[in-house]
Amino acid sequence: MRELGGDRLRAHAAEALTRARRRSTALTDAVDDEDLVRQHSKLMSPLVWDLAHIGSQEELWLVRDVGGREPLRPDIDDLYDAFRHPRADRPSLPLLGPSEARAYVAQVRDKALDVLAREPMEGRRLTEAAFAFGMITQHEQQHDETMLATHQLRQGEAVLHAPPAPSRRAGALPAEVFVPAGPFVMGTSVEPWALDNERPAHEVHVDAFHLDTTPVTNGAYLEFLESGGYDERRWWSEAxxxxxxxxDITAPRFWYRESGGWWRIRFGVREPVPADEPVVHVSFYEAQAYAAWAGKRLPTEAEWEKAARFDPATGQSRRYPWGNEEPTAEHANLGQRHLGPAAVGAYPAGASALGVHQLIGDVWEWTSTDFHGYPGFAAFPYREYSEVFFGPEYKVLRGGSFGTDPSAIRGTFRNWDYPIRRQIFSGFRCARDAQVRG
Incomplete structure (x- = not known):
C-alpha cells in the first residue's frame, strides 16, 4: 500500500471502504429492526446508533471536508457526536430508524466514492496517500468490532455464524521467549494510514526480559481460578x-459453572470452555492478578512492541511480527473470519522474528502501560481521536482480536480502554524480568 499511487491508490481505498461496509451490513442485517434499536447493555449503543454514526463521520470527513460538498444531514451532527451523548443515554435520543439509517449511510457512501474518484490524493495531509479514506475505513471497522461485541452481549439465539477457528499447527512451543536488551524503533513515521497516537517513530531502550510465547490459555487461567485466585487478596492490586x-467477579465474563465443569456463552451458543484457546473477556485487573499468581507481570507496551516488531538479524522494526507483507489467513486470526480465538500455535507463519506467536489477532492483549502520546506527538486530524484520552485512567491494549479487520491493525497500532472493561475481546500474555548475572 505504501507504494501505491494514482488509480491503484483510489482502487485500494475504495475496496477497503467497501469491505468495511459489507461487514457493517452483515452485522446489522443479522437482526430484525426491533433488535437494532434495542440497547443490549448500558455499556453499548443500540446497533442502529453505530450504523448512523459511521455514516455521520464519513459525511463530516470525506463528503464535507475532503470533498467540499454540501452537508447532507447537518441536523443530525449532534445526535451522532460520541462526546456529547454517553452510550447509556443514546436510546432516548431521536435517532434515525433502521430504514432511514440505512438510506443515509448509502447516500453518504455514494458521495464519498465520488469524492474519492474526483479529488486529488495529494496537496493536503488529509488526502496524501488517501489518509482520510483510510481513517474512515478504520473508524468503520472499529465500530464493526464494537457492534460485534454488542452481538456477544445480546440475549437470544445465535444469529452470527462462521467456520471454527483452526486448531494447533505448530509443534511443541517453549513457554517463553527471551527478548534481549537494547534499543529498537517504536512507532512509525512512514505508515500511510497510521493514526496520530502511533506517531512519530522514536528509539526506545528495553531491558532484557522473557515473554510468554503465546497468550495465556483458558486452561492455564482455569488453574488460577480453581486455586482460589479470585478469592485471595494478595494477587490483586488495591484497585x-x-x-x-x-x-462479585468470580470468573471471566460469559463463563459459568455447570455439572462440575466450566462453560461459556459465545454469540448465543453455549459450549464447554476450550482449554487450548486464549482466555478472552478478562479485565486488566484480572490479567494483572493472574500474572502475580504466576510469579510474572504484564508486559509494558514497549516490551510488547519490541517482541512483535524487532528483527535481531537486521536491527530493524517490521510492520508486522512476520515481516512487512499484509496479513493473510495464514498469518493471523483477523476480520471476523471466525467467531472466537484460535487455539494457541494455530498460526506459526505469523510468529515474530524472536519466535513469539499470535501477537496479531485472536485477542487484544493488556499491557501495564498507561495511554499517553509518544515524544513529539501531534494530534491529527482532531484531538478527540486519542489525545483527550491520555492519562492514567486508560491502559493500552495491543495486537487486535479475531474481530479486528486487517485494515485496522498493524505492529504499531494502539488500543486503549478502562482497566475494568471485560465486554471487549481482551486477553493477555505475561512477562518477567531476565535474570542479570554479575
Whole structure:
C-alpha cells in the first residue's frame, strides 16, 4: 500500500471502504429492526446508533471536508457526536430508524466514492496517500468490532455464524521467549494510514526480559481460578480487589459453572470452555492478578512492541511480527473470519522474528502501560481521536482480536480502554524480568 499511487491508490481505498461496509451490513442485517434499536447493555449503543454514526463521520470527513460538498444531514451532527451523548443515554435520543439509517449511510457512501474518484490524493495531509479514506475505513471497522461485541452481549439465539477457528499447527512451543536488551524503533513515521497516537517513530531502550510465547490459555487461567485466585487478596492490586469485590467477579465474563465443569456463552451458543484457546473477556485487573499468581507481570507496551516488531538479524522494526507483507489467513486470526480465538500455535507463519506467536489477532492483549502520546506527538486530524484520552485512567491494549479487520491493525497500532472493561475481546500474555548475572 505504501507504494501505491494514482488509480491503484483510489482502487485500494475504495475496496477497503467497501469491505468495511459489507461487514457493517452483515452485522446489522443479522437482526430484525426491533433488535437494532434495542440497547443490549448500558455499556453499548443500540446497533442502529453505530450504523448512523459511521455514516455521520464519513459525511463530516470525506463528503464535507475532503470533498467540499454540501452537508447532507447537518441536523443530525449532534445526535451522532460520541462526546456529547454517553452510550447509556443514546436510546432516548431521536435517532434515525433502521430504514432511514440505512438510506443515509448509502447516500453518504455514494458521495464519498465520488469524492474519492474526483479529488486529488495529494496537496493536503488529509488526502496524501488517501489518509482520510483510510481513517474512515478504520473508524468503520472499529465500530464493526464494537457492534460485534454488542452481538456477544445480546440475549437470544445465535444469529452470527462462521467456520471454527483452526486448531494447533505448530509443534511443541517453549513457554517463553527471551527478548534481549537494547534499543529498537517504536512507532512509525512512514505508515500511510497510521493514526496520530502511533506517531512519530522514536528509539526506545528495553531491558532484557522473557515473554510468554503465546497468550495465556483458558486452561492455564482455569488453574488460577480453581486455586482460589479470585478469592485471595494478595494477587490483586488495591484497585483490582476493590473492583472484583464490588462487582462479585468470580470468573471471566460469559463463563459459568455447570455439572462440575466450566462453560461459556459465545454469540448465543453455549459450549464447554476450550482449554487450548486464549482466555478472552478478562479485565486488566484480572490479567494483572493472574500474572502475580504466576510469579510474572504484564508486559509494558514497549516490551510488547519490541517482541512483535524487532528483527535481531537486521536491527530493524517490521510492520508486522512476520515481516512487512499484509496479513493473510495464514498469518493471523483477523476480520471476523471466525467467531472466537484460535487455539494457541494455530498460526506459526505469523510468529515474530524472536519466535513469539499470535501477537496479531485472536485477542487484544493488556499491557501495564498507561495511554499517553509518544515524544513529539501531534494530534491529527482532531484531538478527540486519542489525545483527550491520555492519562492514567486508560491502559493500552495491543495486537487486535479475531474481530479486528486487517485494515485496522498493524505492529504499531494502539488500543486503549478502562482497566475494568471485560465486554471487549481482551486477553493477555505475561512477562518477567531476565535474570542479570554479575
Amino acid at each position: 483490582g480487589w476493590e473492583y472484583r469485590t464490588a462487582h
